[in-house]
Amino acid sequence: MAVAQSTVPEDPTDRGALRAAGQEVRALMVEAAGVGARLVQFPEGALVYPHKRVMAAGPDGTLIPADWRRAAWGVLREEAESIAALAGELGLWTVVGSIHPLTPPNRPHNSLYVISDRGRLVARYDKRFLSHTEVSFLYCPGREPLVFEVDGIRFGCALCIEANFPQVFAEYERLDVDCVLLSVMVDDALRARVAQAYGTLYSYWLGYSVPAQFSATAPAGIVGPGGRWLSCCPAHGHPALAIADIDLDSQDEDIDIAIRYARPWRRSARAGLYHERIPVGDPRSDTHTAF
DSSP states (O other): EEEEOOOOOOOOOOHHHHHHHHHHHHHHHHHHHHHHHSSSEEOOSSSSOOOOHHHHBBBTOOOOOOGGGGGGGHHHHHHHHHHHHHHHHHHHHHEEEEEESSSSTTOEEEEEEEEESOOOOOEEEEEOOOOIIIIIIIIOOOOOOOOEEEOOOOOEEEEEGGGGGGHHHHHHHHHOOOOEEEEEOOOOHHHHHHHHHHHHHHOEEEEEEEGGGGTTOOOOOOOTSSSEEEEESSSSSSSSEEOOOTTTOOHHHHHHHHHIIIIIHHHHHHHHTTTTOOOSOHHHHHOOOOO
């Protein structure tokens, strides 16, 4: 798989910036296909992540509900369709962030589009846990997790602030995913550390995609089961790709231990491994105030 850091625009009314973002996404898709990737992941809002001060600023500087009629929806749709067509030409699964319009007066979703290697939009993940500003002024929350499969590998999706909700990542472990694609729009080194922790805790691969403009703080990369960064983009502020294999039969010691032993053991522990082994009626166990 390939994980991209691309330049994310923040003004959905700027048609030129939206076109440039689409062009950059497609250039990175060609690069990913050229190195043999079967899937490429892009940041949250890769086509556009609207800044709150662009879409929801009131005349006195306070925030108000966004007027989504101003967004260049036609351009965004054209760019998304062009990306899908290229995915089919390249035979490349593509996961790309954008805003997704709903029926007015409903606000849009903040989403990840999942485009198959045949160029078809086969699924969409809608961000379920939103920031206070997002849910108050910008977006509608989504409802469901998303799991899809490529070449026998099961993928789950998450977006940005959802990294602060461990239940999202525990849920994907219960859904038996092999890799979670976490795409963010944040300039935050701690978010990358949290992502790395989930690879450790749940023993799956994790793709961490960030905007190129924030990569000097924490670049895009791929975490392996066990928590080791397998590949990272350069932290230079420019578009780039991180490449790594998702190999369920990996002989790398840390990956093998995480998949074969750590993950099954944690599942058995949660399923009641200890229940029959808890001593009952033993005063030496029941009394907690004696040495």
